[in-house]
Amino acid sequence: MANEPPATMWEGRFIKVLKQGPWEYAARSGDMQAAVILAITDADEIILVEQYRVPLGRRCLELPAGLVGDTDAGENVADAAVRELEEETGYRAGAIDIIGEFNSSPGMVSEGFTLVRARNLSKVGDGGGDEHEQITVHVVPLVEVKSFIDAKRAEGVAMDVKLLLLLGDQLLR
Numbered sequence: 263m264a265n266e267p268p269a270t271m272w273e274g275r276f277i278k279v280l281k282q283g284p285w286e287y288a289a290r291s292g293d294m295q296a297a298v299i300l301a302i303t304d305a306d307e308i309i310l311v312e313q314y315r316v317p318l319g320r321r322c323l324e325l326p327a328g329l330v331g332d333t334d335a336g337e338n339v340a341d342a343a344v345r346e347l348e349e350e351t352g353y354r355a356g357a358i359d360i361i362g363e364f365n366s367s368p369g370m371v372s373e374g375f376t377l378v379r380a381r382n383l384s385k386v387g388d389g390g391g392d393e394h395e396q397i398t399v400h401v402v403p404l405v406e407v408k409s410f411i412d413a414k415r416a417e418g419v420a421m422d423v424k425l426l427l428l429l430g431d432q433l434l435r
Contacts, residue, residue, distance in 0.1 A: 276329075280372075289372040296375040297343040298327040298424055300361070301353060303383055308407060308428060309351050312398040312419060313391065323400075323414050324422040326350045327375065343378045351399045352389030356382025366423060377424075408432055 268280040278291050301309040315322040328346030331337045337345075340358040348354050361377040391397035402410045407428045415421060426433070 276332075287370055287372055294332060295330045295339070296327055296373065297330050297339050297346060298325050298364075298375045298377050299343050299347050299355075299380050300325060300377060300427070301347055301351070301355065301380040301383060302404070303353075303401065306404045307401045308404055309347075309353060309383075310400040310402060310410075310425075311350050311389075311391075312400060312414070313395055315420065318420045320418060320420055322420040322422055323411065323425065325424050325427075327424075330376075339376045339378065343380065347380055348386060348389075350389050350391050350395070350397050352385055352387035353380070353383045354386045355380035356384070377427075 266283055268282040271279040271281050271286065273279075273291055276291055276294070278289050280287055280289055303309070309326060310323055311326050312321050312323050314320070326347050328342060328350070330339050330342040333345075339360060343358050344355050357380075359379040359381065361379055363374050363376050365371075365374045389397060389399045400410070411421065411425060411429070
């Protein structure tokens with residue numbers, strides 16, 4: 263199976279479905295990747311976003327994130343993270359640290375993302391994303407993250423798997 267090249271079953275602007283042997287999986291079209299942003303203010307608050315996600319049919323709580331190179335070919339991860347953080351949240355990062363690359367659901371999707379940490383944040387706008395996103399920005403004290411997530415879950419809001427990053431120390435106790 264590893265030697266057999268994948269066959270494209272369907273391809274759109276942003277994703278494609280591939281088949282390799284018995285496996286079917288989704289992949290990003292072209293050479294696009296994603297940046298996921300861990301943004302913590304100087305007051306020890308995490309910046310989260312909430313938006314409607316069509317595949318889930320409901321709103322989802324997430325770390326800010328976006329595609330690299332979807333507007334400018336050749337864009338690097340750090341520049342995309344700065345752009346997406348400001349667009350989604352209204353915060354501008356003075357510095358971006360690359361944490362590393364991760365895969366979100368490797369049994370079904372080949373897409374990975376680069377996790378970055380945004381530092382030296384300044385509030386420069388309202389955020390909210392583009393005209394299609396309707397993003398709600400939440401600035402949550404780190405000490406209240408678990409109760410905030412629990413409350414959002416009780417409201418029926420979906421939780422992005424990357425939020426486990428914020429709950430890790432509590433889950434491992």
